[in-house]
Structure formats: structure tokens, C-alpha cells
Amino acid sequence: xxxxxxxxxxxxxxxxxxxxxxxxxxxxxxxxxxxxxxxxxxxxxxxxxxxxxxxxxxxxxxxxxxxxxxxxxxxxxxxxxxxxxxxxxxxxxxxxxxxxxxxxxxxxxxxxxxxxxxxxxxxxxxxxxxxxxxxxxxxxxxxxxxxxxxxxxxxxxxxxxxxxxxxxxxxxxxxxxxxxxxxxxxxxxxxxxxxxxxxxxxxxxxxxxxxxxxxxxxxxxxxxxxxxxxxxxxx
Amino acid sequence: xxxxxxxxxxxxxxxxxxxxxxxxxxxxxxxxxxxxxxxxxxxxxxxxxxxxxxxxxxxxxxxxxxxxxxxxxxxxxxxxxxxxxxxxxxxxxxxxxxxxxxxxxxxxxxxxxxxxxxxxxxxxxxxxxxxxxxxxxxxxxxxxxxxxxxxxxxxxxxxxxxxxxxxxxxxxxxxxxxxxxxxxxxxxxxxxxxxxxxxxxxxxxxxxxxxxxxxxxxxxxxxxxxxxxxxxxxxxxxxxxxxxxxxxxxxxxxxxxxxxxxxxxxxxxxxxxxxxxxxxxxxxxxxxxxxxxxxxxxxxxxxxxxxxxxxxxxxxxxxxxxxxxxxxxxxxxxxxxxxxxxxxxxxxxxxxxxxxxxxxxxxxxxxxxxxxxxxxxxxxxxxxxxxxxxxxxxxxxxxxxxxxxxxxxxxxxxxxxxxxxxxxxxxxxxxxxxxxxxxxxxxxxxxxxxxxxxxxxxxxxxxxxxxxxxxxxxxxxxxxxxxxxxxxxxxxxxxxxxxxxxxxxxxxxxxxxxxxxxxxxxxxxxxxxxxxxxxxxxxxxxxxxxxxxxxxxxxxxxxxxxxxxxxxxxxxxxxxxxxxx
Ligand SMILES: Cc1cc2nc3c(=O)[nH]c(=O)nc-3n(C[C@H](O)[C@H](O)[C@H](O)COP(=O)(O)OP(=O)(O)OC[C@H]3O[C@@H](n4cnc5c(N)ncnc54)[C@H](O)[C@@H]3O)c2cc1C
Ligand code: SF4
Ligand code: FES
Numbered sequence: 151x152x153x154x155x156x157x158x159x160x161x162x163x164x165x166x167x168x169x170x171x172x173x174x175x176x177x178x179x180x181x182x183x184x185x186x187x188x189x190x191x192x193x194x195x196x197x198x199x200x201x202x203x204x205x206x207x208x209x210x211x212x213x214x215x216x217x218x219x220x221x222x223x224x225x226x227x228x229x230x231x232x233x234x235x236x237x238x239x240x241x242x243x244x245x246x247x248x249x250x251x252x253x254x255x256x257x258x259x260x261x262x263x264x265x266x267x268x269x270x271x272x273x274x275x276x277x278x279x280x281x282x283x284x285x286x287x288x289x290x291x292x293x294x295x296x297x298x299x300x301x302x303x304x305x306x307x308x309x310x311x312x313x314x315x316x317x318x319x320x321x322x323x324x325x326x327x328x329x330x331x332x333x334x335x336x337x338x339x340x341x342x343x344x345x346x347x348x349x350x351x352x353x354x355x356x357x358x359x360x361x362x363x364x365x366x367x368x369x370x371x372x373x374x375x376x377x378x379x380x381x382x383x384x385x
Numbered sequence: 386x387x388x389x390x391x392x393x394x395x396x397x398x399x400x401x402x403x404x405x406x407x408x409x410x411x412x413x414x415x416x417x418x419x420x421x422x423x424x425x426x427x428x429x430x431x432x433x434x435x436x437x438x439x440x441x442x443x444x445x446x447x448x449x450x451x452x453x454x455x456x457x458x459x460x461x462x463x464x465x466x467x468x469x470x471x472x473x474x475x476x477x478x479x480x481x482x483x484x485x486x487x488x489x490x491x492x493x494x495x496x497x498x499x500x501x502x503x504x505x506x507x508x509x510x511x512x513x514x515x516x517x518x519x520x521x522x523x524x525x526x527x528x529x530x531x532x533x534x535x536x537x538x539x540x541x542x543x544x545x546x547x548x549x550x551x552x553x554x555x556x557x558x559x560x561x562x563x564x565x566x567x568x569x570x571x572x573x574x575x576x577x578x579x580x581x582x583x584x585x586x587x588x589x590x591x592x593x594x595x596x597x598x599x600x601x602x603x604x605x606x607x608x609x610x611x612x613x614x615x616x617x618x619x620x621x622x623x624x625x626x627x628x629x630x631x632x633x634x635x636x637x638x639x640x641x642x643x644x645x646x647x648x649x650x651x652x653x654x655x656x657x658x659x660x661x662x663x664x665x666x667x668x669x670x671x672x673x674x675x676x677x678x679x680x681x682x683x684x685x686x687x688x689x690x691x692x693x694x695x696x697x698x699x700x701x702x703x704x705x706x707x708x709x710x711x712x713x714x715x716x717x718x719x720x721x722x723x724x725x726x727x728x729x730x731x732x733x734x735x736x737x738x739x740x741x742x743x744x745x746x747x748x749x750x751x752x753x754x755x756x757x758x759x760x761x762x763x764x765x766x767x768x769x770x771x772x773x774x775x776x777x778x779x780x781x782x783x784x785x786x787x788x789x790x791x792x793x794x795x796x797x798x799x800x801x802x803x804x805x806x807x808x809x810x811x812x813x814x815x816x817x818x819x820x821x822x823x824x825x826x827x828x829x830x831x832x833x834x835x836x837x838x839x840x841x842x843x844x845x846x847x848x849x850x851x852x853x854x855x856x857x858x859x860x861x862x863x864x865x866x867x868x869x870x871x872x873x874x875x876x877x878x879x880x881x882x883x884x885x886x887x888x889x890x891x892x893x894x895x896x897x898x899x900x901x902x903x904x905x906x907x908x909x910x911x912x913x914x915x916x917x918x919x920x921x922x923x924x925x926x927x928x929x930x931x932x933x934x935x936x937x938x939x940x941x942x943x944x945x946x947x948x949x950x951x952x953x954x955x956x957x958x959x960x961x962x963x964x965x966x
Binding site for chain 1: 427431531831
């Protein structure tokens with residue numbers, strides 16, 4: 151096993167350096183634990199599930215945004231540099247506050263069902279394909295990687311790949327009211343939405359849930375155009 | 386001092402806490418939630434397999450009903466469950482699950498478009514509703530979307546430290562603001578604890594890295610509130626080796642099987658009378674696996690011996706659609722492609738049946754205006770062994786029930802023993818505690834003591850238990866309890882300090898661990914997941930009762946009491962798994 155040379159960002163462009171004996175099946179998260187428990191208990195990072203389902207542990211690993219719990223040290227060179235995600239406000243060292251961004255995004259898009267009828271207590275029928283599609287669109291874990299990796303999301307008002315996923319998910323849901331769906335079409339059709347994407351593709355390259363984001367963006371543009379045209383013809 | 390007031394205060398933003406919040410806020414009362422982490426990161430998010438409810442949506446469940454669900458649950462619990470509560474949740478289940486569908490949950494569907502259902506261990510009907518194998522993620526997202534729609538404020542990055550109470554009635558809590566490093570006070574007319582399980586008491590667990598059992602420990606530390614059945618801990622049969630990440634029981638529910646080093650199905654050796662022995666209850670499967678490993682049928686690995694889970698027989702299409710999360714986990718964490726290869730698995734800690742003891746309406750024993758819901762509570766749906774899919778059900782049923790009860794309290798507007806003096810005192814006490822810790826008078830290393838607590842429970846209070854080891858565990862944990870009071874910190878800031886956060890919860894964790902060891906030592910029988918090699922049989926004559934562990938501040942050891950278990954519909958009998966011991 152190798153001797154890893156680890157550099158950890160400590161705010162204000164400072165770094166601390168550690169050397170750590172690599173272990174079999176060591177994730178970057180376990181590497182951080184090792185440093186915290188045996189070398190320097192002042193380093194700060196966040197983690198919850200350690201199984202790629204909560205998104206809390208996203209950091210930059212040798213410049214690339216990744217989940218610390220999913221990334222194995224064996225996939226990295228001996229020299230490992232760890233930094234916080236770009237774009238989000240820094241809490242300390244590797245921890246950033248992504249929750250405010252996602253809370254505001256969800257509030258803005260109103261990513262909840264606006265029901266058009268009261269709860270009946272009975273099963274509502276929904277075709278298998280429809281629910282499967284909703285499920286696929288809901289796999290995002292709000293890790294923030296596609297936001298921080300995307301120049302459009304970071305520097306323009308593009309709502310991010312995660313945001314368009316969310317909007318599409320509630321647009322596609324037959325349980326959501328017509329008015330709510332129309333609002334979603336309007337944002338998706340704007341430069342905050344699907345037309346705000348510059349096609350860089352960083353989102354899909356780095357999404358830890360392997361969501362085919364660029365393909366979905368392209369498909370969704372076609373769908374939205376169809377929807378808008380349909381509404382025009384109706385008028 | 387930062388202080389916040391609301392009608393209701395909820396500690397924890399997982400399924401149980403958020404479900405309760407929605408119930409109360411919908412009545413127009415103000416609700417504050419505090420949580421260690423953003424709500425959607427709560428560990429409910431990691432639940433995979435599904436939620437039990439007799440929906441009758443498939444051919445196989447056409448004749449299912451609440452009573453069959455009830456019988457399955459009571460047998461699973463080895464008659465440790467409170468039958469009044471089990472009846473209540475089995476009856477509530479279908480409507481509560483359909484309500485999630487109404488709110489927008491993306492449940493997997495049948496060909497006819499109804500909510501689909503799958504088989505789980507110990508369930509005589511395949512009744513688990515699911516969303517592929519990320520059911521918890523889907524449910525928590527949808528519940529949180531309702532919390533957003535209701536604009537319920539959530540104070541995140543807060544660590545509950547203590548309860549504030551007067552005359553055996555709670556009035557508030559203190560919490561550490563993890564970012565600022567300051568103590569804050571939250572007061573309310575009713576308080577609901579929903580802090581989740583305590584898997585981190587063990588070295589190997591499927592639980593999240595924040596499942597420390599904080600709420601349970603804080604309640605225990607009042608000395609007034611008992612922990613119910615602290616010896617009742619579930620070990621899940623199929624956890625990845627290494628990492629202990631869970632592989633859902635749904636794998637076996639859908640037709641996967643356990644194999645030994647010779648590629649042979651062995652569960653039939655241990656449950657010869659069962660039609661599908663791979664789907665016996667978790668306690669039985671975990672014990673059988675460990676017995677098989679002890680007989681040298683395990684596969685050697687650098688991470689200790691393990692067995693195989695075979696799901697490749699289900700085919701690529703099934704895995705990619707109904708077990709896609711498992712597929713990803715196996716590829717990412719153990720470098721196994723489950724479509725072509727076997728998955729290395731071994732039992733590890735999974736669920737705490739124990740918890741803050743509550744009555745039928747989720748009210749906490751010993752303190753008024755306080756409720757507890759979800760995995761941190763012992764409402765006693767699960768007794769000594771929980772059935773898969775019943776925990777998600779419990780979170781929403783308890784959240785709903787406690788929310789309703791809390792609402793009643795708030796409507797009544799009866800006077801609370803509110804005391805500014807008490808609040809100031811508790812704030813002082815916690816501030817002092819922070820100061821003392823950062824002055825570094827002790828000499829014990831936080832992580833060292835933490836790891837020793839875990840090691841002691843893992844080695845001596847695990848799947849198989851016996852008298853002398855349990856005695857050693859009690860003695861060891863009593864010493865560790867003392868050490869948690871003499872911590873020396875390497876880093877002494879109060880803001881954003883992982884070491885300090887652990888140091889603050891460590892005394893409570895050690896006490897909780899001691900309750901587990903002590904209760905396990907005293908219970909001289911085997912029931913569900915509590916298996917005593919020296920007392921291998923269930924003993925209803927002497928032990929059909931529930932442990933209540935109290936830990937008054939002046940005590941070195943917990944005070945153990947018992948209460949009767951409520952038997953209303955199903956008298957004790959055979960569980961029907963035919964376990965060969
Ligand atoms: C991997 C895995 C898979 C599972 N799969 C299933 C399944 O398929 N079916 C099933 O029925 N059950 C399953 N379970 C069990 C079930 O998921 C849990 O029991 C349930 O989700 C617990 O929910 P909860 O709301 O009680 O707690 P959690 O979801 O754990 O939430 C706890 C909350 O409390 C907060 N909190 C904790 N401590 C503090 C503190 N000190 N201060 C402030 N806030 C605090 C946390 O931030 C969090 O918001 C599974 C469990 C695991 C580990
Ligand atoms: S879409 Fe993928 S990368 Fe973006 S936040 Fe969601 S999980 Fe992360
Ligand atoms: S810790 Fe949850 S995604 Fe890494």
C-alpha cells in the first residue's frame with residue numbers, strides 16, 4: 151500500500167498537508183476520518199450516509215467535484231488535493247452550505263404537488279411508464295456537483311441541471327394541477343431553464359447518480375417546444 | 386442567548402419528524418424543526434426496500450388484510466410487541482401509504498397502474514409498497530416537499546444537547562449551533578423527539594454516520610424517562626463486506642438467495658420447514674448465516690469471512706429496474722457487478738428496536754408534553770425483531786399519531802409550567818459544559834473512547850450473547866462512562882468542530898450502551914434478536930415482559946424495571962420459521 155500525500159484546503163487559500171498510509175478499499179471519506187482521528191482533529195467536512203445517497207460529502211478531489219464517500223483512493227494518484235466545492239458558501243475547510251441554494255430552488259419552482267382534487271383514500275391509477283419516469287427524475291440527491299461544475303449555473307441565472315430535473319419531474323406528474331404545470335413550462339422555456347444551458351456537459355460527466363443529464367436536457371427541449379406549440383394552436 | 390419559540394418543536398427531520406410536523410402545521414399551529422443535517426440527508430433517505438401496507442393491489446395480496454399483517458408483525462417480534470399499537474398501525478397503513486401517493490410519491494406500479502407490492506422477510510403476503518430500491522429517498526423527498534409547501538422552518542446544523550423541564554413537564558431544549566458554536570434555546574408547548582436510530586453504537590452498521598441515538602440518550606439522561614428494551618437490536622443479514630452498506634431484503638423478496646463458499650443454498654439446513662427459508666425473519670437468517678460461517682462454510686476475505694448473495698439469477702432487466710440502487714452500490718463500493726457476480730455479504734447492526742418508551746399515543750413515559758416517534762422511540766411495534774418494511778410504516782404512523790395528539794394538546798391550551806428561571810439555568814449549565822470541555826482538564830481521547838464503546842458492544846453484545854461476556858461488557862462500559870466525563874480535546878473551538886460534537890454526545894452514548902449490556906445480561910432467555918447461548922429458548926413464563934431502563938444522574942448503573950407486554954389478539958405461540966439452533 152502507498153503512502154498518500156494529502157493536501158486539505160483550510161480556507162483563505164491555505165492548505166494543511168498530511169501523509170497517510172493507504173488501506174484496502176479506502177474511500178476519500180475514510181481517508182479524512184483517519185486524518186481527523188489520528189493527526190488533526192481541527193479539519194472539518196460533512197458526511198451522512200457514506201453510500202452515495204445523501205450528497206453531503208461532495209468536495210473537489212484533485213480539482214474534480216466528486217463524492218468523498220464514493221471515490222476510492224486507489225483510483226487516485228499518490229498526491230491528493232481536497233478542496234471545497236466551488237460556488238457554494240464555505241462553512242469551514244471542506245464543508246459548504248448547499249442547503250440554502252436547494253431550498254431556494256425548490257421554493258422558487260414550487261417542487262411539490264399542487265393537487266387539483268382532495269385525497270380520496272383510494273388508489274389512483276398511474277401507468278407504469280409514467281411512474282418509472284418520475285422515479286428516474288427524482289434520483290437527484292442535491293449533492294450540488296452539477297451546480298458547482300457548471301459555468302452557466304455558477305455565473306448566469308441558469309437554474310442548473312438539478313433544477314431542470316426537478317421542474318421536469320413536477321411537470322410530468324399528472325397529479326400536479328394545470329396551473330402549476332404551466333408555470334413550470336414558462337420557467338423551463340426561459341433562459342433560467344432549458345435554454346440557459348450552454349451545453350458544457352460537466353453535469354453529466356460528474357453526476358454521481360449517473361443521471362444522463364445532457365441527453366435529458368436535449369429531449370426535454372423538444373418536449374417543451376411541443377407543449378408550447380400545442381398551447382398556441384389551442385389559443 | 387438565541388431563543389426561538391413555537392407551538393410545537395420537532396427534533397429531527399427524517400420521515401417521522403416531518404410527518405408529525407405536517408400534521409400539526411396543517412392545523413394552523415406554528416412548528417419549528419431542528420436537525421443535525423438538511424432534511425433530505427436524514428437517514429430515512431437511505432431506506433431501500435419498501436413499506437408494508439395491506440393494499441390488496443396484486444394477485445398475491447388480494448386476500449391480505451390488516452389482521453394478517455398484524456399476525457406477521459407479532460410473530461416477527463417474538464411476542465415482544467405491544468399488540469394495541471401493532472393493530473393501530475396495521476389498520477392505518479393503507480391510507481397513510483396512499484396519502485404519500487396523493488402527495489406525489491413515485492411508487493413503482495403494477496401493470497394495471499396500481500401501487501406495486503413486493504415480498505419481504507417474515508411477511509406471509511408480498512405486501513411492501515416500494516419505489517425501485519430507493520423507497521426512503523422517494524418518500525422523504527415527497528414528505529419534505531409538503532413541509533416546504535407548508536413553509537415550516539427547519540433549523541439545520543443544530544445538535545440537541547438537553548431537555549428543559551419543570552415539574553415533569555418539558556418546556557424546551559438546548560442545542561448547539563454547529564456553525565456558530567453557540568448554545569441556543571428552543572421552547573414550545575409540545576416537543577416531539579424524532580432523532581432516529583443508534584447504529585453507531587456498533588462498529589459495523591448499516592446506519593448513517595449521524596445515527597448516534599442522540600435523542601434517546603438525551604431523554605435517558607433526564608433520569609425520568611426509560612429506554613424500552615435496550616437489549617433489542619437488529620442485525621441485518623445482507624450487508625456488503627467491507628463497508629456494511631445495506632443490500633435490501635427486497636433482493637431475497639424478489640427471488641435472490643444466500644449461498645456459501647461452495648455455491649450451495651444453505652438456509653434450508655437451518656429452517657427446513659419453511660417454503661422459502663431465505664425469507665425467514667432477520668434474526669433467524671442472521672443467526673443461521675453466522676452458524677454456517679462458524680462451521681467453516683464462509684468465504685475467506687481480507688475483511689473476514691462472508692457468504693454470497695446471488696441476485697444475478699433475477700436477470701439484468703429486473704436488476705436495472707427494481708434493484709438499480711443495489712446495482713450501483715455493488716459496483717461503487719465492492720467492485721462487483723451483481724448482474725454477473727455474487728455479492729459478498731455478512732450480517733451487521735441495522736436497527737434499534739429499543740428507544741424512548743412511549744405509550745399508545747406516542748407520549749413519552751415520565752415527562753408530559755413530550756412525544757417520541759420513529760426509530761428513536763420504543764412505541765413497541767417491533768418487540769424483539771422488526772420486520773422489513775415495518776419501520777417506514779412506523780415512522781409515518783407515529784408521526785401522524787403524535788401530530789394528532791400534539792394538536793389536541795395545543796387546542797386545549799391548558800397552562801404549561803413555563804419557567805424562565807429553568808431555561809436560564811439550563812442554558813448556563815450547557816454553556817458551562819462547553820467551557821469545561823474546551824478548558825481541557827481531562828486526558829481521554831474522544832475517538833479512542835468512542836471506538837472502545839463500539840468495540841465492547843460489537844464483541845460482547847452482538848448476535849450471540851452469553852453471561853460472562855455480558856458481565857465483562859457491563860464492567861467495561863461502566864469504566865468508559867467515567868472516561869466520557871474526562872475528555873481532552875485536540876481542537877478547542879466550539880464552531881465547526883467534529884471532535885467537540887462527538888465529545889458532547891459521548892456520555893449519553895456510553896450510558897445507552899451500558900443499558901443495552903445490562904438489560905441483555907439480565908434477560909435470561911432468547912427472544913427475537915436477543916439470543917443467549919446459555920438460555921437458547923424463549924421463556925414466556927418469566928420473560929413475557931418489557932425492559933424499562935432508567936439512568937438517574939447519581940447512578941453508576943442503570944436501574945432496570947419491567948412492565949407487562951400487552952397481548953390482545955394473538956397469544957404467544959410458535960413463530961413458524963422452524964429455526965434449527
Ligand atoms: C440502509 C437502511 C435501509 C432501510 N430500509 C428500510 C426499508 O426498506 N423499509 C423499512 O421499513 N425500514 C427501512 N430501514 C429503517 C428505516 O429507514 C429507519 O428506521 C427510519 O427511516 C428512521 O426514520 P426516523 O425519522 O426515525 O429517523 P431518521 O430518518 O434517521 O432521522 C433522524 C433525524 O434526526 C436528526 N437528529 C439526530 N440527532 C440529532 C440531534 N442531536 N440534534 C438534532 N437533530 C438530530 C437528524 O438530523 C435527522 O433529521 C432502513 C434503514 C437503513 C439504515
Ligand atoms: S443532478 Fe446529479 S450532480 Fe446534480 S445535484 Fe443531482 S445528483 Fe448531484
Ligand atoms: S456521505 Fe452521503 S453521499 Fe457521501
